[in-house]
Amino acid sequence: QVRLEQSGAEVRKPGASVKLSCRAFGYSFTTYGVAWVRQAPGQGLEWMGRITTHTGDTDSAQSLQGRVSMTVDTSTRTVNMNLKNLTSDDTAIYYCARVGENYGLDVWGRGTTVTVSS
Amino acid sequence: EIVLTQSPGTLSLSPGEGATLSCRASHRGGANYLAWYQHKPGQSPRLLIHSGSKRAAGIPDRFSGGGSGTDFTLAITRLEPEDFAVYYCQYWGTFGPGTKVEVK
Numbered sequence: 001q002v003r004l005e006q007s008g009a010e011v012r013k014p015g016a017s018v019k020l021s022c023r024a025f026g027y028s029f030t031t032y033g034v035a036w037v038r039q040a041p042g043q044g045l046e047w048m049g050r051i052t053t054h055t056g057d058t059d060s061a062q063s064l065q066g067r068v069s070m071t072v073d074t075s076t077r078t079v080n081m082n083l084k085n086l087t088s089d090d091t092a093i094y095y096c097a098r099v100g101e102n103y104g105l106d107v108w109g110r111g112t113t114v115t116v117s118s
Numbered sequence: 119e120i121v122l123t124q125s126p127g128t129l130s131l132s133p134g135e136g137a138t139l140s141c142r143a144s145h146r147g148g149a150n151y152l153a154w155y156q157h158k159p160g161q162s163p164r165l166l167i168h169s170g171s172k173r174a175a176g177i178p179d180r181f182s183g184g185g186s187g188t189d190f191t192l193a194i195t196r197l198e199p200e201d202f203a204v205y206y207c208q209y210w211g212t213f214g215p216g217t218k219v220e221v222k
Contacts, residue, residue, distance in 0.1 A: 037163075037213075045155070045163065045206050045213040061211060062119065095162060103210050104153040104168025106175070111162055 002026040004109035017084040022096030024077045030054035033099035034079040038092040086116045122214035130222040137194040141207035153208045
């Protein structure tokens with residue numbers, strides 16, 4: 001079964017960093033990229049960035065550049081996303097998603113809740 | 119960077135009615151990278167349409183996508199109870215703000 005499994009909920013203080021993981025099952029891992037999308041409470045979907053799994057190349061949203069990084073471990077079929085210098089504005093549900101045809105995100109993880117609070 | 123706007127912000131309709139949602143891009147980018155998603159509270163988003171007009175796997179044919187240039191649409195014929203949700207368009211690495219389709 002094609003699926004993405006995400007790591008569990010996190011709570012951080014302002015200024016800290018958080019690392020989320022996303023493990024892929026049921027498909028040829030390096031054939032597809034993985035994107036990260038988040039949704040803050042009461043807000044819409046926000047694209048964070050994408051990693052090409054067979055090269056490790058990344059691109060990220062301008063608004064997050066310098067704070068977000070993504071890595072891939074092909075041996076465990078896992079993509080990791082690290083976000084640093086957290087503020088309360090980073091409180092959100094973070095989704096990973098498979099990048100399918102023409103950038104359509106065709107498989108989604110269940111999401112990881114990150115809460116930033118002092 | 120493309121900016122997407124969606125209209126209307128909210129659409130109030132009854133089951134069985136049709137819906138037309140609009141997505142406008144700030145400049146031309148081609149329909150190839152235009153996608154539509156359905157998002158319900160407590161669930162992950164669901165891809166409906168990719169490449170402008172191709173239905174994703176398992177999506178019923180009452181959903182259709184179209185448009186070109188800077189103007190794109192998602193049409194839903196005969197709304198079913200499970201179709202009431204928020205709909206987002208996406209172009210490459212940008213999402214629109216969403217259209218909420220609610221029960222009238």
